[in-house]
Amino acid sequence: MPSSGTQNYHHGDLRSALLDAAATRIENQGIEGLSLRKLADDVGVSRSALYHHFRDKNALLNAVAANGFANWIAMTSESGGDESVPAPVRMKQFVYGYVHWAVEHPQLYDLMFGRPIWKNDLADDELKDVAYPAFQYMLSLITHWQQQGLLMADKPALRQTQVIWATLHGLAKLVTDGVYADSSHIDEMCDCAVNMLLPKQ
Amino acid sequence: MPSSGTQNYHHGDLRSALLDAAATRIENQGIEGLSLRKLADDVGVSRSALYHHFRDKNALLNAVAANGFANWIAMTSESGGDESVPAPVRMKQFVYGYVHWAVEHPQLYDLMFGRPIWKNDLADDELKDVAYPAFQYMLSLITHWQQQGLLMADKPALRQTQVIWATLHGLAKLVTDGVYADSSHIDEMCDCAVNMLLPKQ
DNA sequence: ATCTTTATCTTGACAGTGTCAAATTATGAT
DNA sequence: ATCATAATTTGACACTGTCAAGATAAAGAT
Numbered sequence: 508m509p510s511s512g513t514q515n516y517h518h519g520d521l522r523s524a525l526l527d528a529a530a531t532r533i534e535n536q537g538i539e540g541l542s543l544r545k546l547a548d549d550v551g552v553s554r555s556a557l558y559h560h561f562r563d564k565n566a567l568l569n570a571v572a573a574n575g576f577a578n579w580i581a582m583t584s585e586s587g588g589d590e591s592v593p594a595p596v597r598m599k600q601f602v603y604g605y606v607h608w609a610v611e612h613p614q615l616y617d618l619m620f621g622r623p624i625w626k627n628d629l630a631d632d633e634l635k636d637v638a639y640p641a642f643q644y645m646l647s648l649i650t651h652w653q654q655q656g657l658l659m660a661d662k663p664a665l666r667q668t669q670v671i672w673a674t675l676h677g678l679a680k681l682v683t684d685g686v687y688a689d690s691s692h693i694d695e696m697c698d699c700a701v702n703m704l705l706p707k708q
Numbered sequence: 709m710p711s712s713g714t715q716n717y718h719h720g721d722l723r724s725a726l727l728d729a730a731a732t733r734i735e736n737q738g739i740e741g742l743s744l745r746k747l748a749d750d751v752g753v754s755r756s757a758l759y760h761h762f763r764d765k766n767a768l769l770n771a772v773a774a775n776g777f778a779n780w781i782a783m784t785s786e787s788g789g790d791e792s793v794p795a796p797v798r799m800k801q802f803v804y805g806y807v808h809w810a811v812e813h814p815q816l817y818d819l820m821f822g823r824p825i826w827k828n829d830l831a832d833d834e835l836k837d838v839a840y841p842a843f844q845y846m847l848s849l850i851t852h853w854q855q856q857g858l859l860m861a862d863k864p865a866l867r868q869t870q871v872i873w874a875t876l877h878g879l880a881k882l883v884t885d886g887v888y889a890d891s892s893h894i895d896e897m898c899d900c901a902v903n904m905l906l907p908k909q
Numbered sequence: 910a911t912c913t914t915t916a917t918c919t920t921g922a923c924a925g926t927g928t929c930a931a932a933t934t935a936t937g938a939t
Numbered sequence: 940a941t942c943a944t945a946a947t948t949t950g951a952c953a954c955t956g957t958c959a960a961g962a963t964a965a966a967g968a969t
Binding site: 537539617620621622623625626659662666667669670671672673674675676677678680681683684685686695696699700702703704706707 | 738740818821822823824826827828860863864867868870871872873874875876877878879881882884885887896897900901903904905907908
Binding site for chain 3: 518521552553554555556559560
């Protein structure tokens with residue numbers, strides 16, 4: 508008889524249960540509010556059961572961040588793939604989408620782009636395999652915009668992508684740190700950013 | 709006989725000694741590498757002597773960050789006050805100065821602008837009293853540039869300052885996370901940022 | 910069915926952390 | 940000298956991540 512429903516010694520799918528519990532706990536209390544022991548309590552399991560599914564606490568955080576990037580790519584590619592709207596509008600939508608996603612997932616965003624993961628090569632291969640395509644997707648978008656004449660042609664698309672991402676990330680930081688909770692200010696900042704980044708004619 | 713030189717029970721100037729030791733330790737191992745007990749060992753004092761000079765570990769970090777802001781303001785105002793050079797050059801110098809300061813003090817920069825301090829109102833008044841003028845100084849600079857016609861006149865200076873800071877911070881993050889150690893790339897990114905942010909005529 | 914193997918989970922333990930209360934010691938004023 | 944006050948230490952507590960060893964359940968082989 509397969510183990511379904513009843514409380515078993517073997518949890519069944521502890522790995523994803525831990526991932527879910529960790530994600531919600533991070534969304535509520537942030538990264539530093541996540542303790543492996545409390546997490547084990549949430550799932551109803553012993554404190555060191557986790558180590559059979561993740562090498563480290565860092566490995567767990569990496570996995571949560573990787574899910575975040577997958578989520579981010581999903582939302583970005585669905586809102587950016589509409590070829591019918593003109594490029595300037597799409598860029599504006601992209602900026603709005605980026606910042607608002609950060610507003611809606613502030614703690615997850617902080618985990619994904621925060622230093623605890625990225626500083627000293629603490630990002631494992633699984634995370635890099637999702638995070639790198641995310642940036643690559645942005646690069647392809649911006650390259651496309653450049654070819655359509657939306658951006659300057661005399662500067663490499665890679666550099667312009669880096670600058671645009673830098674701006675988006677800085678804006679996201681302003682809002683996730685709670686400095687600007689007023690959403691009208693957020694939209695004004697996004698508008699201003701688009702106006703400044705787009706070359707005027 | 710005044711207590712100078714000899715090892716006393718009273719340290720003499722423990723507060724600033726702790727600040728110095730904390731700053732160097734942070735510069736070497738980062739914020740998360742700073743333990744109050746190791747710090748006490750560095751200074752040659754007991755583990756909880758610190759609590760007579762700082763309410764918290766967070767209070768200590770706040771003080772270190774406040775020193776960082778004072779340092780930042782000093783370097784920025786000395787390199788930006790030269791009225792003889794034209795505005796576009798000064799803006800470029802400002803961007804270079806900001807990013808390179810971050811490169812030279814990566815851990816301190818991370819402490820000053822990182823979330824552990826700013827997220828949940830963990831910044832005390834002493835820190836706010838230095839950090840706010842820092843942003844205010846940036847705002848005054850950019851307002852001046854706007855009045856000289858360097859920036860668009862139809863967008864409020866506050867919003868443009870926020871966008872410019874966002875870009876600078878994002879660039880700083882790219883380099884402090886070690887993604888771009890090559891300094892030539894850093895300069896290219898700065899150049900590209902200035903080109904994109906300045907309105908073309 | 911029984912034995913063996915393997916994966917999973919638990920318990921006990923260790924070193925490390927921030928922080929507080931109480932005891933200890935030095936300084937400064939009278 | 941005495942006393943009050945400030946500075947520092949010691950002991951202790953709860954908490955953290957992590958590992959080793961033991962216990963338990965599932966799966967595979969015979």
